[in-house]
Amino acid sequence: xxxxxxxxPSLSVQEGRISILNCDYTNSMFDYFxxxxxxxxxxxxxxxxxxxxxxxxxxxxxxxxxxxxxxxxSLHIVPSQPGDSAVYFCAAxxxxxxxxxxxxxxxxxxxxP
Amino acid sequence: xxxxxxxxxxLVKRTGEKVFLECVQDMDHENMFWYRxxxxxxxxxxxxxxxxxxxxxxxxxxxxxxxxxxxxxFSLILESASTNQTxxxxxxxxxxxxxxxxxxxxxxxxxxxxxxx
Numbered sequence: 001x002x003x004x005x006x007x008x009p010s011l012s013v014q015e016g017r018i019s020i021l022n023c024d025y026t027n028s029m030f031d032y033f034x035x036x037x038x039x040x041x042x043x044x045x046x047x048x049x050x051x052x053x054x055x056x057x058x059x060x061x062x063x064x065x066x067x068x069x070x071x072x073x074s075l076h077i078v079p080s081q082p083g084d085s086a087v088y089f090c091a092a093x094x095x096x097x098x099x100x101x102x103x104x105x106x107x108x109x110x111x112x113p
Numbered sequence: 114x115x116x117x118x119x120x121x122x123x124l125v126k127r128t129g130e131k132v133f134l135e136c137v138q139d140m141d142h143e144n145m146f147w148y149r150x151x152x153x154x155x156x157x158x159x160x161x162x163x164x165x166x167x168x169x170x171x172x173x174x175x176x177x178x179x180x181x182x183x184x185x186x187f188s189l190i191l192e193s194a195s196t197n198q199t200x201x202x203x204x205x206x207x208x209x210x211x212x213x214x215x216x217x218x219x220x221x222x223x224x225x226x227x228x229x230x
Binding site: 004006009034036041042043044045046049089091100101103104105106 | 117122146148153154155156157158161171203205218219220221222223224226
């Protein structure tokens, strides 16, 4: 049973516009969330994280929003750039049990120049 | 600057062969993981290890085993490869033990693309 879901397999956005990638989770015990970016033939690289004590975390062009009541998080990229074209995975964990991260199925973002 | 190294980027094996996938990290991390990535299924955890000689099953351990004889090295073994094990295999590591170790970031290797014919 998929505990972390990314319901949009793909997304296309014009360069300079906002990209919004969504992620839902079912386990209310998750309290730490991460986004990873993956280019073809490479391993995922860490992008940004948020703990459940916050509802927003920002790092440059990337902002993650967490809505605990809806069990939903989103990644905003503003402005989008062609180099942002990649597959984005969200992941969740229970920080006090350690070790196991649950990943979504990924969203393939294409930024059109 | 490479921190997690997977020994083989591309492998082609035949059904029934024994396959070893090696992973080495140089960050002195306690925790190491093996995932496989398949289209439409995301990353699924096969096995993980939180200490030398320790291992825990992930979500899809069937058909796989692991070995961790040294802190920096975590090997994934396919005893008898099958075509449904054709996939991208990703090794990762993270620091920390016990409480709040789940709040640590995973660092991934570049991946090993395995094709079983």
